[in-house]
Amino acid sequence: MHDGLEREGRSPPGDGPVAVSRFAAEIVARLSARDGATLAPIREDLVRRLLLAVRSVDRAPFEALKPDLRRARVSRVALAELYIPEVARRLGQGWHEDSCTFAEVTIGTARLQAILRDIAMSWSADEHGLQDGPTVLVLLPPGEQHTLGGMVAVAKLRRMGVSVCLRIGSGPAELRELFVKRAFDAIMISIAHAEMLEVCRKLVKTLKEMTGGRVPVAVGGALFLEGVVAAAVPEADIVTNDIETALQAFGLGGSRLRAQPGRA
DSSP: OOOTTOBTTBOOOSOGGGOOOHHHHHHHHHHHTTOGGGGSOOOHHHHHHHHHHHHSSSSHHHHHHHHHHHHTTOOHHHIIIIIHHHHHHHHHHHHHTTSSOHHHHHHHHHHHHHHHHHHHGGGOTTTTSOSSSOEEEEEEOTTOOOOHHHHHHHHHHHHTTOEEEEEESOOHHHHHHHHHHOOOSEEEEEOOSGGGHHHHHHHHHHHHHHHTTOSOEEEESGGGGTTOOGGGOTTSSEEOSOHHHHHHHTTOSGGGOOOOOOOO
């Protein structure tokens, strides 16, 4: 599979987990596509300014952009689920077209993740949300490099009133200890590349064994935008890139959820 951070047959050096690919940006957009808050038209001038701001080594450009975002009534929801995915996509495109350096892509992705964390703080169902709402474990398997899409998914789940536990690269021992300490209503796994398919299958099998098959497992991610069919992971209860579809399939949607405010 062709990765958005590969060109001329070589992979860039540096920290893999902050890498951006076209596929990762696409899945971020798909995860957000059904949310009514993202239907407002995106402003091209604000996208360009946000792109320049996150590529800068200085945080000042983004701080200068904040008042304009407020004046334009860009909500936190729209910023997290519309503007950030679009800027991520353009970072990946810029790498392909040689208009962005690897350093700029790395800095930009890390900056987008930081902005997303700030936005999502007020959406945390773990601290401020439903006491009786569903609890979901979101996993990025060991070796999975693309974390931005997973973080957007976590933010959206929390905004919907879901208590979320995110684990990146956790092995069996860590997961076993986690299941001793916490109970979950569902598990969601995100993968981006075909190379991760076998890892994902084994992980789903391990999770089923650890939980006695009592916790349903959903699998999604950029890989399934490439024509990979759901049957590729028969061990999972559902394979989908739609968060709401997964929650409904597990009986965790509807009245059990309460969307949290998304104003900027």
